[in-house]
Structure formats: C-alpha cells, structure tokens
Amino acid sequence: MEVETVPAVKGRPREFCVDQALAQALHVFWAKGYDGASMTDLTEAMGITKPSLYAAFGNKEALFHKALDLYEAEKLEYTRAALQQPTARKVAEYYLRSGVDVHAAEGDPHGCMGLMSSLACSPEAESIKADVIRRRASSQRALVERFEQAKREGDLPAHIDAEGLMSFLYAILQGITVQAGAGATRAELEKLVDTSLALWPSA
C-alpha cells in the first residue's frame, strides 16, 4: 500500500492535503457542533475555499460524517481497547480514565463531539443524530456482551444485570463529557471516576 508519488490523474493537482483538511474540520465540528460550525468557519480553519471543499468532500453533511469517522477512529479507539481488559472492573476503569483523557485533553475541545451532535442539533440534522445514535448503540452492545462474558467468568456477581451496568457505565461517561464541556477541571473529573470505581461491584 504505497502512496503514489506521481498522481497519475490528468488535471491540475490539488494544493492541499485532504486528510489534514479533514482533521481541521473535525476540530471545528468538535468545538462548535454541526449547526454551530459554519462553512466559513470550516473553510478558514481548513485553509481552502468553498468550491475546493465541495469538490473534495461533497457538502457539509458529508464532511461531518467523514469527520465523525475520523473522530471515532482516532479519539474513540479507547472504547474498543477497553473491551480487551481482563476484568469488568478494568474495562470500566479503562473506559472512564480514557474518557477523561480524551474529553478533557489539553489541545482538543472539551466534551464529546458525538454527544453534542446527538443533542440539540436542530433542523435538517436528523440524519446526524441518527448516525451518532446508531454508532453509540453498536458500542453499547459490545459492552453488554463484555459484561455477560465477565459474569460467566465470575468477575461480576451473577445477580448483576449486564444491560443495567452498561447503561450505568455509559451514563457516567456521558456525565464526564457533559461536565468536561461545562468546564470541569481534570481533578474534578478524576474524583468522579474514583468515586464511580469505588462503587463498582466486586465479584
């Protein structure tokens, strides 16, 4: 999978890097939300003009979906890595501590891009909401299965409801992202995580 140094396409070559421009667009969407990010915001941050944007990405909605793909691949990778942890408790701890790392990071916007786009987006953005909710449901399903495996392996009490526990863990994570977006300090978020883990059921 070598990058072709010679473009082998006919016309004038584009003068910007698509991946880099997409990363800038992600940053804008993350900071301002789908509706709040105007095409002017986006093109200025991406360093390209509107026709270039439309030629390369389609339209605003398509750009957002591609940005969301990048966001999940880069920033939400921890939701997959967490499942590999040996015990349910460690899964939860990995989930929450990584959640704090990602959603209260120094150089990135605070809060969760998916959450802020699943709420509050208003007019035509129903497809955005649906996309985010669909992705979230997939992640939640994996978490339920992981907890049922943990029950079988004995590191979760048998009386625990896996779906309830997943919903619980997800709620904590959502609370983390909400509070991070509202300006909570990292110390406050870590205290929240510590408190949550102190209450986590032990086998």
Add this chain to the structure above:
Amino acid sequence: MEVETVPAVKGRPREFCVDQALAQALHVFWAKGYDGASMTDLTEAMGITKPSLYAAFGNKEALFHKALDLYEAEKLEYTRAALQQPTARKVAEYYLRSGVDVHAAEGDPHGCMGLMSSLACSPEAESIKADVIRRRASSQRALVERFEQAKREGDLPAHIDAEGLMSFLYAILQGITVQAGAGATRAELEKLVDTSLALWPSA
C-alpha cells in the same frame, strides 16, 4: 396580591395570555434547543405575531431566560424537594426517579432543556451557556452540603468524598437525560436507576 380584573392601563389590551404564551415557548425551546427554535417556530406555537412577542418579552434571548426560569420552577422543582429526604440514599433515589419522570414524560420533550442548551449552542449563545452552568453550580453546591450533612448524621460512610458523590449522582442524572433524549425507553432508564441505587454506598 389580587389579579386586577380591570386592566387600569390606557391603551389597547393585549389579546393573549403572557404566561400561557411563555409555556408554549418553553415547550419549543425544550424540544428544539435555543438555536434550533426559530422565531417563526416560537410565534406559531405561541399563537402571536413577532411584534407582540418582542413587545412582551424583549427578544429571543430574554424569552429563553424567562422560559428557563419557568422550566426550573416547574420541572426542576424536584432537585430542591430531593434535598428534604431523610437520608442521602433517599435523596439520590428521589433525584434519579424524579429525573426519569421529568425527562422521559409522556407529553413533554425527552431530555433536559438545560443540558441541551448548555451543549452545542453555538454562535452568540455563550450567555445562555453561562446562565445554565451557573444555575447548575448552585444546585450542585446544595447537593454537596446535603451529603456532608449526611456524613455528619452517619448515613454516609465517613470516607466518602461529598463532592465526588455529588459529581457521581449528577453524572448519572446527566446520563439519564442524554439517554432519554436519544430515545431510551422508560424501562431502560429505570433499570439504569435501579443499578445505580444498588451500587449506592451504605452506611
């Protein structure tokens, strides 16, 4: 404090009820968020024209703040009632069960108006965010004090961090409102509450 049946004002009397119109506006803001609710949405739901709205409420932002006042007074009253419960556990249970009742009610929009307005609002609505966050902070302070009282009264273990527990309870509530807004069923939300309460620290 009698209602004056004779207006005693000079000009033409207004033809709509301000309180009722505000209630309609609240419903629209709750369902669509600050940015998502257009003046046309609002005036249509309120049954009045734009000049009437501006004369009675000032502008969109002032209308929102008044709607938020009404929302807190009517729908978030439970956050104050919860503090009166005799034990910290009952405070938490009252908080969470009322949260489900309010944010997944039949006739009202699902999710929390304050939360959806504190996230994602975009351009000029910074003052909205600040207002919501300020109100939230006041509620959170009361909860911390209630938990410290509970520690003194012995119905919370002494090693518990009151701020951490408040942040935890708030995160669950925020998770409830997020999941309610995303279409979670009432049964799912109640399962989340049951799981959370099962993990609540006992004295």
Add this chain to the structure above:
DNA sequence: CGACTTCCATAACGAGCGGTATATAATAGG
C-alpha cells in the same frame, strides 16, 4: 367626540447561511 396610548398585522430590513456559476490557472496526453 376627539386625543392619546397601546397592541396587532404586514412587510420589510440587513446579515449570515449552505451551496454554486463562472472564469482562470495548472497539469496531462496527443
């Protein structure tokens, strides 16, 4: 009955939105 005051209805304002038509510049193949 005016005079005055307040409210309602229509229509319009400027600004910003997402999206695009047009013209020009840069590369490839013939």
Add this chain to the structure above:
DNA sequence: CCTATTATATACCGCTCGTTATGGAAGTCG
C-alpha cells in the same frame, strides 16, 4: 502547441434568520 481535465478564486444565488419600521385597530381618558 493544443486540447482536455481538474483545481482554485471571486462573486453571487436563494433562503432563512432575528429584528424592526409602518399603518391601522382597539382600548382609556378628558
């Protein structure tokens, strides 16, 4: 060199936004 193809740059489109000016309708006061 010429044509075809693609990217860029400028300017603009129609639309909706929040907000307001204007004219008339509906009241109280003298």
